[in-house]
Amino acid sequence: MVAPLIEVEALSKTYRVPVKGEGLSGSLRSLWNREYRDVEAVKNISFRIAAGERVGFLGPNGAGKTTTLKMLSGLLFPTSGQIRIAGFTPQDRAVAFLGRITLVMGQKQQLLWDLPPRESFLLNRAMYGVDPVVFKKTLDELVTMLRIEAVLDKPVRNLSLGERMKCELVAALLHQPQVLFLDEPTIGLDVEMQVQVRKFIADYNQATGATVILTSHYMQDIAALTPRLLVIDHGSLRYDGGLIALAERVAPERRIVVKGGPKELSELGFMEVDGDQIATLTPEETNKRLAAVLARWPMVEIAVESPPLEEVMARYFREGA
Amino acid sequence: MSAPPNAPRLWTVCSALARVALMNALQYREGFLVEFFVGTGNVVAILLPLAVIFDRSASVAGWNWDQSLLVTGFFLLQSAVMGGLVEPNLGAVVEGIRAGQMDYLLLRPVDAQLVASTQRVAPAKVWDAVAAVGVIGWGLHGTGLPDLGAFAAAFALLLAGILAMYSLWLLVICLSFWFVRVDNLRYLLGAVADAGRWPVDIYRGVARVFLTVVVPVALATSWPALALLGRLDVALTAQAIVVSCGLFALSRWAWLRALRSYTSASS
Numbered sequence: 001m002v003a004p005l006i007e008v009e010a011l012s013k014t015y016r017v018p019v020k021g022e023g024l025s026g027s028l029r030s031l032w033n034r035e036y037r038d039v040e041a042v043k044n045i046s047f048r049i050a051a052g053e054r055v056g057f058l059g060p061n062g063a064g065k066t067t068t069l070k071m072l073s074g075l076l077f078p079t080s081g082q083i084r085i086a087g088f089t090p091q092d093r094a095v096a097f098l099g100r101i102t103l104v105m106g107q108k109q110q111l112l113w114d115l116p117p118r119e120s121f122l123l124n125r126a127m128y129g130v131d132p133v134v135f136k137k138t139l140d141e142l143v144t145m146l147r148i149e150a151v152l153d154k155p156v157r158n159l160s161l162g163e164r165m166k167c168e169l170v171a172a173l174l175h176q177p178q179v180l181f182l183d184e185p186t187i188g189l190d191v192e193m194q195v196q197v198r199k200f201i202a203d204y205n206q207a208t209g210a211t212v213i214l215t216s217h218y219m220q221d222i223a224a225l226t227p228r229l230l231v232i233d234h235g236s237l238r239y240d241g242g243l244i245a246l247a248e249r250v251a252p253e254r255r256i257v258v259k260g261g262p263k264e265l266s267e268l269g270f271m272e273v274d275g276d277q278i279a280t281l282t283p284e285e286t287n288k289r290l291a292a293v294l295a296r297w298p299m300v301e302i303a304v305e306s307p308p309l310e311e312v313m314a315r316y317f318r319e320g321a
Numbered sequence: 322m323s324a325p326p327n328a329p330r331l332w333t334v335c336s337a338l339a340r341v342a343l344m345n346a347l348q349y350r351e352g353f354l355v356e357f358f359v360g361t362g363n364v365v366a367i368l369l370p371l372a373v374i375f376d377r378s379a380s381v382a383g384w385n386w387d388q389s390l391l392v393t394g395f396f397l398l399q400s401a402v403m404g405g406l407v408e409p410n411l412g413a414v415v416e417g418i419r420a421g422q423m424d425y426l427l428l429r430p431v432d433a434q435l436v437a438s439t440q441r442v443a444p445a446k447v448w449d450a451v452a453a454v455g456v457i458g459w460g461l462h463g464t465g466l467p468d469l470g471a472f473a474a475a476f477a478l479l480l481a482g483i484l485a486m487y488s489l490w491l492l493v494i495c496l497s498f499w500f501v502r503v504d505n506l507r508y509l510l511g512a513v514a515d516a517g518r519w520p521v522d523i524y525r526g527v528a529r530v531f532l533t534v535v536v537p538v539a540l541a542t543s544w545p546a547l548a549l550l551g552r553l554d555v556a557l558t559a560q561a562i563v564v565s566c567g568l569f570a571l572s573r574w575a576w577l578r579a580l581r582s583y584t585s586a587s588s
Contacts, residue, residue, distance in 0.1 A: 015584065070585050075424055077581050091581075098430035110425035112341060114348050119341060126337030127429045127436075129330065 004048035005179070005211055006072070011081035013042040013067050041067040043235040044081070049213065051178075054205055056226030056243075057215040060317050064235040065215040066183055072213070073103040073181050085179065099128055102177040106184035109164065110171055111156045117167040118152045121174055128175035135174065142170045145200055162193035169200065180204075182214040186221055198224045219309040233317060243309070250319075251312040254286040255279070258293065259301035268292055334431050335439060342442040356445030364452045367393060367518055382522035387463025389520055391546035394457030395479060396518040399541040401453055402483050403490075403514075405446030410438050411490050415497045415504075421586030434576050438487075460546075467549050474553060475545035478561055482541020485565040486514065488572035489536060495572070498579035510536065517542040537564050 019035045020026050042064040049055055057065040070076040072083060074090035074097065083090050088097035111120045125135045143149055146166040151159055159167065165185065172180075182201065186194040202225055205212050214226055222229060223243060231239035231246070239246055258265055261277035268289060270277040281289055286304060293302065306312075347353075371393060375386040384392070414437050417423040426440075427433050461467075493506050513531075516524070517538030524532055532539045540561045547553040 070424075073428065075427055075583065075585050093427065093433075093580075095430040098428060101428075103424070103428055105424065108421060108424060112345065114345055115341065119344065123337050123341050124429075126333045127431050129333070129430075 005051040005086055006049040007084045008045060008047050009082040011042060011045045011071065011083060012079050013071060013076060014079045015039045015041055040235050045237045047230060047237065047240055049211060051211055052209045053228060054212040054226045055228045055230060056222040057230050057232055058222055059232040063232045065232050068232065069181050069183050069215060073101055099175060100177055101179045101181065102172040103181040104168055104172045104185050106187035109168060111167055113156050116153045116155055120171050124171055124174050130175055138174055138176060142173060146170065162189050165189060165197065178210050180210055180212045184216055186216065186218055201225055219313060223309055247306060247309065247312045250316045251307045252283055253280050253307065254283055255305045256286060256290060257303045257305060261300050262297060338436065338439045342440055343444060346442050346444050353445045357448045360448040360452055364397060382520060384520040384522065387460050388546065388550060390456055390460030391549055392520045392542050393518055394453050394460055395545045396542040397449055397453035397456060398479065399483060401446045401449035403486055405443045407487050407490060409441035409443050411494045413441050414494050418497050419586065423583060424585055464550060467551060471549050471551060475548040478545045478548055479541050481561045481565040482537060485537045485540055485568045488568035491572040492575055495575040495579040498582045514538045534564055540565060
């Protein structure tokens with residue numbers, strides 16, 4: 001078996017945060033008698049990721065996804081546990097390690113705000129020691145893929161959010177990293193732009209074989225991009241596997257929707273919702289009921305749906321372990 | 322995995338950083354003109370009390386008017402370098418720690434201290450530097466020109482003093498990894514450094530040790546003046562080297578320790 005590219009063993013991160021009492025009196029009290037509370041952001045997480053994999057970190061706000069990603073990229077020191085990425089320990093921040101990875105954060109930016117994106121790209125070229133010929137070729141490719149020729153020489157502050165995100169991706173990929181850490185890369189983008197960014201990340205992974213680790217709030221990001229899912233909840237790893245398998249486990253039921261179906265369908269257990277007749281059933285029952293409907297009303301418009309992924313995940317997090 | 326990227330050459334990195342820092346700063350050209358007047362006013366404000374004192378007495382603690390002008394000139398030069406090259410960066414680091422913008426700085430395969438210390442410049446401070454050189458020239462007009470060796474020694478001491486003051490600023494900045502807000506400490510340090518505008522001999526005892534060892538601003542102001550006057554001995558030179566190198570080593574250690582505590586304010 002090929003050795004995994006990323007190995008994480010019993011990783012934990014605890015933040016020490018000051019606790020402040022309520023109101024002004026609380027603030028005054030905390031001046032001389034400050035109390036601290038330990039927050040376990042990540043608790044004893046272990047996993048392995050092979051080179052070229054696309055993996056999604058999923059979890060509610062404050063679950064520990066971003067903290068995990070920041071430890072993997074060497075920004076944060078783990079409180080305990082081990083991380084090995086391609087033979088490096090991220091928190092050592094070795095030059096050779098940093099040259100192999102990239103981190104894109106949807107809510108932070110590395111582009112120089114007052115200058116055109118081209119200047120940020122040139123700065124990164126110098127910092128990462130990219131050969132000028134390779135740099136030009138990579139830049140041309142990325143610019144073409146993302147269709148941003150027109151914005152290269154406009155100050156970053158004048159770009160739209162979508163244009164800026166695309167330029168952030170270019171800045172992050174100019175040194176051709178082998179591991180991409182993407183923290184909410186589509187946050188705040190409109191649907192069309194989200195689709196473009198997703199397609200770009202998938203194409204980039206296909207073309208370069210780079211490993212992609214992504215966190216997102218948008219289920220569509222996860223569904224479209226990452227065949228493997230790590231669900232992190234309250235700092236612990238709750239699930240490691242495929243999205244479909246998880247959906248099957250949490251919400252195996254199917255929904256039969258008969259568009260504008262006859263009211264008599266209620267005899268077969270259907271309910272009317274917005275003029276359609278809908279029944280929610282186990283997979284085994286679905287086929288039988290489908291046959292029964294079609295036997296009586298062969299001409300109706302009928303669809304079988306799985307529950308929406310958002311609904312599945314909401315149920316998963318609500319129901320707990 | 323393919324071969325690791327070329328180790329970036331220091332020079333390429335520094336010149337790229339300087340280019341960006343300059344381009345950023347030159348966006349605000351109105352500031353350039355304002356700084357000219359502020360700088361000129363500053364020189365007058367610093368020279369005025371000196372003129373008042375020497376109007377009543379020919380010498381203070383062994384320094385006459387011309388010799389004191391040299392100290393003032395080096396003080397202005399030190400302030401110009403600190404204000405033009407050092408303080409804008411360290412201010413940006415504090416803000417970066419508070420807002421989590423240090424992330425991208427730490428992700429680059431370049432020494433984070435180097436990048437943190439060279440990403441901003443305030444080119445308008447060049448006026449202060451020009452005025453400083455003018456004041457030193459005025460002082461030398463009265464004291465007479467020293468030989469080239471004295472100039473070299475003065476320059477080396479100025480650099481050692483600036484290195485020491487940079488290290489001290491960095492130490493204060495390191496505290497912000499834990500305490501986040503260190504503005505008051507920065508103002509305090511600025512106020513103490515202001516004492517460097519007077520010849521160090523007017524201070525006695527603890528105050529003098531303080532200004533030559535703890536906040537060694539005198540290294541960059543009085544001592545280069547002493548070098549130009551041919552009054553600097555080996556012991557003082559050695560002390561300057563030990564103090565500045567020691568402070569630099571301490572600040573480097575603190576910086577590396579501080580990075581471990583970076584919490585990357587949440588995105």
